[in-house]
Amino acid sequence: MGGDKAPGEIVRGARTVAEAGAIGVVLVGLPGGMGDTGDLPLIECSEVIGMDDDPGHGVRRKKDSSLVRAAEAVRDGRAMAMVSAGNTGATMASALLRMGRLPGVIRPAIATPIPDLKKSYPTVMLDAGANAEASVPMLLQFAQMGAAYSTARYGVARPRVALLSIGEEKSKGTPLIKETHALLAQGGHGEFDFVGNVEGRDFFDDQADVIVTDGFTGNVALKTLEGTLRFLMAALGEIFSRPEAAEAAGALLPHLMPLASALDPETTGGAMLLGVDGVCVISHGSSTSVAMVNAITVAHDVAVGGMVAAIAASVRPTGDEPADTPD
Amino acid sequence: MGGDKAPGEIVRGARTVAEAGAIGVVLVGLPGGMGDTGDLPLIECSEVIGMDDDPGHGVRRKKDSSLVRAAEAVRDGRAMAMVSAGNTGATMASALLRMGRLPGVIRPAIATPIPDLKKSYPTVMLDAGANAEASVPMLLQFAQMGAAYSTARYGVARPRVALLSIGEEKSKGTPLIKETHALLAQGGHGEFDFVGNVEGRDFFDDQADVIVTDGFTGNVALKTLEGTLRFLMAALGEIFSRPEAAEAAGALLPHLMPLASALDPETTGGAMLLGVDGVCVISHGSSTSVAMVNAITVAHDVAVGGMVAAIAASVRPTGDEPADTPD
Numbered sequence: 001m002g003g004d005k006a007p008g009e010i011v012r013g014a015r016t017v018a019e020a021g022a023i024g025v026v027l028v029g030l031p032g033g034m035g036d037t038g039d040l041p042l043i044e045c046s047e048v049i050g051m052d053d054d055p056g057h058g059v060r061r062k063k064d065s066s067l068v069r070a071a072e073a074v075r076d077g078r079a080m081a082m083v084s085a086g087n088t089g090a091t092m093a094s095a096l097l098r099m100g101r102l103p104g105v106i107r108p109a110i111a112t113p114i115p116d117l118k119k120s121y122p123t124v125m126l127d128a129g130a131n132a133e134a135s136v137p138m139l140l141q142f143a144q145m146g147a148a149y150s151t152a153r154y155g156v157a158r159p160r161v162a163l164l165s166i167g168e169e170k171s172k173g174t175p176l177i178k179e180t181h182a183l184l185a186q187g188g189h190g191e192f193d194f195v196g197n198v199e200g201r202d203f204f205d206d207q208a209d210v211i212v213t214d215g216f217t218g219n220v221a222l223k224t225l226e227g228t229l230r231f232l233m234a235a236l237g238e239i240f241s242r243p244e245a246a247e248a249a250g251a252l253l254p255h256l257m258p259l260a261s262a263l264d265p266e267t268t269g270g271a272m273l274l275g276v277d278g279v280c281v282i283s284h285g286s287s288t289s290v291a292m293v294n295a296i297t298v299a300h301d302v303a304v305g306g307m308v309a310a311i312a313a314s315v316r317p318t319g320d321e322p323a324d325t326p327d
Numbered sequence: 328m329g330g331d332k333a334p335g336e337i338v339r340g341a342r343t344v345a346e347a348g349a350i351g352v353v354l355v356g357l358p359g360g361m362g363d364t365g366d367l368p369l370i371e372c373s374e375v376i377g378m379d380d381d382p383g384h385g386v387r388r389k390k391d392s393s394l395v396r397a398a399e400a401v402r403d404g405r406a407m408a409m410v411s412a413g414n415t416g417a418t419m420a421s422a423l424l425r426m427g428r429l430p431g432v433i434r435p436a437i438a439t440p441i442p443d444l445k446k447s448y449p450t451v452m453l454d455a456g457a458n459a460e461a462s463v464p465m466l467l468q469f470a471q472m473g474a475a476y477s478t479a480r481y482g483v484a485r486p487r488v489a490l491l492s493i494g495e496e497k498s499k500g501t502p503l504i505k506e507t508h509a510l511l512a513q514g515g516h517g518e519f520d521f522v523g524n525v526e527g528r529d530f531f532d533d534q535a536d537v538i539v540t541d542g543f544t545g546n547v548a549l550k551t552l553e554g555t556l557r558f559l560m561a562a563l564g565e566i567f568s569r570p571e572a573a574e575a576a577g578a579l580l581p582h583l584m585p586l587a588s589a590l591d592p593e594t595t596g597g598a599m600l601l602g603v604d605g606v607c608v609i610s611h612g613s614s615t616s617v618a619m620v621n622a623i624t625v626a627h628d629v630a631v632g633g634m635v636a637a638i639a640a641s642v643r644p645t646g647d648e649p650a651d652t653p654d
Contacts, residue, residue: 054498117562129493132501166456166546171381174459174543200550204558213547216501219493220544221551223527228555231531232590235444236563239582251575255566263559 001048001066002086004285007034010085013292014040023300026079028070043078045069051285055089059097067091071098074278081279081299083270085287091280092130092273099278102312107131108275109142109215110282111149112222113268117259118206121154125164125203125211128271129219139163139180139212140189141315145274146210147192148314152307153272153298154209158191162208164217165197172197176214190314200224229263266291269298274311279303328375328393329413331612334361337412340619341367350627353406355397370405372396378612382416386424394418398425401605408606408626410597412614418607419457419600426605429639434458435602436469436542437609438476439549440595444586445533448481452491452530452538455598456546466490466507466539467516468642472601473537474519475641479634480599480625481536485518489535491544492524499524503541517641527551556590593618596625601638606630 003010007029015038018025027034028043047065049058059068067086071094073079084091088110096108110130113122126146127134134142143161150159163181165173170181177197184194198207200221213221240249261267270283270291281299283291330337334356342365345352354361355370374392376385386395394413398421400406411418415437423435437457440449453473454461461469470488477486490508492500497508504524511521525534527548540548567576588594597610597618608626610618 132493132499164547166459166543166550172459177543199554200547200552201554201557203551203554205554216493216504217544217547220491220527220540221547223493224530224548224551225527225555227526227528227530227532228552229559230528232556232559235586236583239579239586242582245579245582248575248578252566252572252579255569255572256563259562259566 001029001033002051002084002091002285003283003287004051004085005288006085009287009289010292011035011037011040013287013289014296016289016293017296023296025296026073028066028073030066043069043073049087049090051087053087053090055087055093058087058090059093065090065094067094068098071095071278071280074280075099080303081281083281083283083292083295083299085283085285085292085295088129088282088285091282095273095276095278095280099276099280102275102277102308102315104315105145105275106135106138106141108273109138109145110218110271111146111274112218112271114203114211114222114225115262115268116204116206117262118204121156121209122268123203123209123211124150124153125213125218125222126274127213127215127218128222129215130273131215133216134176134214136176136179136183139176139214140183141275142212143184143192143194143210144190144314144316145311146212147190148310149272149274149307150209151191152305152310153302156209158193159209160195160207161192161210161212162195162198162202164200164211164213164221166199168197168199170196180212190316226265233260267294270295272298272302275315277308277312279308328356328360329378329411329418329612330610330614331378331412332615333412336614336616337619338362338364338367340614340616341623343616343620344623350623352623353400355393355400357393370396370400376414376417378414380414380417382414382420385414385417386420392421394421395425398422398605398607401607402426407630408608410608410610410619410622410626412610412612412619412622415456415609415612418609422600422603422605422607426603426607429602429604429635429642431642432472432602433462433465433468435600436465436472437545437598438473438601439545439598441530441538441549441552442589442595443531443533444589445531448483448536449595450530450536450538451477452540452545452549453601454540454542454545455549456542457600458542460543461503461541463503463506463510466503466541467510468602469539470511470519470521470537471517471641471643472638473539474517475637476599476601476634477536478518479632479637480629483536485520486536487522487534488519488537488539489522489525489529491527491538491540491548493526495524495526497523507539517643553592560587594621597622599625599629602642604635604639606635
């Protein structure tokens with residue numbers, strides 16, 4: 001039910017996957033409210049949490065909403081994973097409250113793939129917005145979970161983990177960043193190598209496989225990156241559509257398409273909520289059927305590949321994190 | 328003496344401005360260490376603070392460095408403004424320690440112009456990195472100083488001031504952002520209109536004239552924006568340089584140049600340190616002579632235009648800021 005182009009594009013993507021035969025897809029939504037769902041099985045619900053609804057309130061009040069029911073389906077083993085293009089906060093809250101956190105995880109984090117054309121797989125940035133504030137133990141766990149995710153999803157044997165800061169030197173940044181840097185630099189936190197700080201300009205420069213940051217900074221950086229790409233693509237599109245540029249633009253198109261495609265968020269399969277006891281893929285609100293196909297495929301692949309178990313094994317309580325806070 | 332292309336490009340830019348005749352330029356540097364300086368007067372020094380030197384140590388220990396001497400020249404009225412493409416932190420520290428803060432200013436901030444093609448003047452973002460941490464009174468002052476700067480430099484009568492956050496709603500963000508939002512929303516803080524939160528994707532979307540943030544987030548956002556632009560420009564450059572694309576690329580070039588030029592940081596004239604008692608322009612480390620010409624011209628224009636007095640008048644002690652901290 002969620003996403004700017006729901007239900008049409010969402011259902012179309014789901015049907016495309018199901019009709020290919022390798023992955024089973026279950027829809028969760030309002031009966032009669034999803035258009036032509038073909039032969040897809042449906043978990044019925046009576047409520048929808050809107051894009052603008054408050055996530056916490058929505059999840060607590062709308063217990064028969066599509067998001068809550070989808071998370072319950074994963075919890076109860078009726079689905080291997082959930083995928084949503086709807087309200088991001090409510091998707092997170094549904095997954096957190098119904099699937100629960102993995103043992104020892106302080107807070108789940110949103111891991112977002114960022115294409116880096118200098119290598120054959122994306123860089124994982126987390127947290128992209130699940131937690132506006134973070135602590136040192138949380139950032140350590142983000143490093144551990146992000147590394148496990150990079151290995152599970154992209155096959156990176158020993159991921160390079162970096163901390164997002166405002167200078168390469170360990171003395172740069174907030175006290176949170178400096179303390180986390182010192183802790184990570186000690187090593188011994190898991191199957192990854194800490195490569196120090198990276199800056200905002202390093203996203204496309206093959207500096208790291210995992211970039212760790214708090215959810216406020218990560219969300220600002222991700223939206224700045226996406227917004228800048230979108231702005232420049234739109235500016236180029238305007239130029240290419242000028243009549244006097246049409247011929248040249250046509251000749252360049254075959255050269256430009258691979259670049260545009262590599263940078264298109266639709267192709268990356270969506271962000272992943274790490275730290276909950278189940279697979280939860282958070283797709284862009286603007287997702288089309290193509291984005292849905294990719295997101296569902298990724299959700300299936302990581303579920304089959306044992307990603308959740310790998311994430312659970314990566315988090316080692318360090319003994320100095322604060323007591324678990326209630327959700 | 329500072330900048331990746333110093334002294335050659337820096338001196339060349341300075342000479343270009345001076346030879347045009349409208350603006351007097353004084354160099355500060357090592358005698359004999361600046362190449363051909365033509366007829367330009369020179370304030371001699373015996374030391375240089377390097378790009379990688381620790382800013383605080385550098386300024387305290389190298390009292391006869393070009394940066395410290397340049398700031399002293401402004402303090403003593405031998406120059407109207409200083410311009411540096413060198414060590415950003417040391418430039419800031421020199422200006423702060425030698426020119427001093429304006430009355431009531433808690434901390435100076437770096438204001439960076441960001442081109443927004445949907446309007447005829449750039450958006451000012453501050454703080455772009457002077458302070459890794461901020462408080463509510465600091466962010467309020469950044470709003471006041473940024474608005475005064477937008478008016479003084481770009482003639483915006485009543486700038487729209489926004490707060491950088493992770494959602495439009497006032498409930499989004501860190502406690503710092505939420506408290507600052509509530510304070511700014513009360514109004515009555517100066518000659519500007521608070522338009523609420525903006526997100527990282529809104530930089531190119533004519534949402535605000537001034538975007539306020541702490542120096543950590545602002546630095547990450549700015550470098551992400553610049554890095555994304557640079558990456559995409561380089562990727563396009565690679566495509567256009569392919570032999571089979573050469574003809575089409577040549578035909579498109581006249582259409583693309585205005586866009587590339589509008590987005591080139593060299594054309595914006597550099598960032599400005601606001602809140603010190605003098606004009607201090609911080610140019611990109613990669614500045615060429617073209618960037619220097621623009622930076623010197625901007626420095627001259629805002630000095631003549633009374634920017635410092637306008638900034639001083641914009642800051643109204645609210646009574647609830649913490650005691651002035653020592654530098």
